[in-house]
Amino acid sequence: MTSFPPDVMSNPRADRVKAVARLAHRKGREATGEFLAEGPQAVREALVAHRSNDQLVQEVYVVPGFLERHEEFTALLDAAKVRTYFVTGDVISAMADTKNPQGILAVVAMSQPQLPEVLASNPKLIAVLCRIQDPGNAGTILRAADAAGADAVILTKDSVDIYNPKAVRSTVGSLFHLPVLSDVDLDEFIVAAGERLQVLAADGYAAHNLDTLQDAAVLRAGSGADLPEHEPVLERPTIWLFGNEGQGLDEQEKDLAGYKVAVPLYGVAESLNVSTAATVCLYASARAQR
Numbered sequence: 001m002t003s004f005p006p007d008v009m010s011n012p013r014a015d016r017v018k019a020v021a022r023l024a025h026r027k028g029r030e031a032t033g034e035f036l037a038e039g040p041q042a043v044r045e046a047l048v049a050h051r052s053n054d055q056l057v058q059e060v061y062v063v064p065g066f067l068e069r070h071e072e073f074t075a076l077l078d079a080a081k082v083r084t085y086f087v088t089g090d091v092i093s094a095m096a097d098t099k100n101p102q103g104i105l106a107v108v109a110m111s112q113p114q115l116p117e118v119l120a121s122n123p124k125l126i127a128v129l130c131r132i133q134d135p136g137n138a139g140t141i142l143r144a145a146d147a148a149g150a151d152a153v154i155l156t157k158d159s160v161d162i163y164n165p166k167a168v169r170s171t172v173g174s175l176f177h178l179p180v181l182s183d184v185d186l187d188e189f190i191v192a193a194g195e196r197l198q199v200l201a202a203d204g205y206a207a208h209n210l211d212t213l214q215d216a217a218v219l220r221a222g223s224g225a226d227l228p229e230h231e232p233v234l235e236r237p238t239i240w241l242f243g244n245e246g247q248g249l250d251e252q253e254k255d256l257a258g259y260k261v262a263v264p265l266y267g268v269a270e271s272l273n274v275s276t277a278a279t280v281c282l283y284a285s286a287r288a289q290r
Contacts, residue, residue: 132155
């Protein structure tokens, strides 16, 4: 029988192990206000974010030998001053959601940014996920929003839980880079945003074409022309609405937008995956605004 030093957790059926494993499920997360960050990339970004919010990372679990293979984590853990436990491979497998955990995971407190704070920061670009159901899509859109320099990501009611382990993994650490608000009432959000931001709905059947809007933005940048009124303009501060994978945006969601914009399709594909379309739209706004 293999023996381990007394400071290494080796019982995969221990109460602490079970408590961490429950965070892979929504009920467990809701009961504690905590979620799992698994793997080097997610834990690294959580520890970096912990520098400005010392209540973020609650505890870290790591297998012996991991710190030797990833030397930067020693300094990150020392600086964060969070509780760190050494565990066996069997224990971290029992805790993790993934089949092949990468030797480290963290228990992280759910962030709770407030809408008034987000709007008071004079945002220029916000991505809104309307009833997005797939955690992979949600995480990918959040990552794209982060890369495009967006100021916030909002998930409306009936959207996937962004703290779902698959969603967290799909963000590849971007979850810790910008405000993310969940379970938001879309109508109330649009009213709160007022006229400070234009609202664009990504709709494959829209009359406005994203390529045309991008061309117009380039021409204005070269000529210094004023922004036109009563039409979508990519340079303006913008809220983008992205709809459900199977149904897209419903009529009520579209009606809340000032304009509907289509991403043109040049090939035979019937449509784009929502995360791909969102990436194209967010980058179009980001480029025009810069």
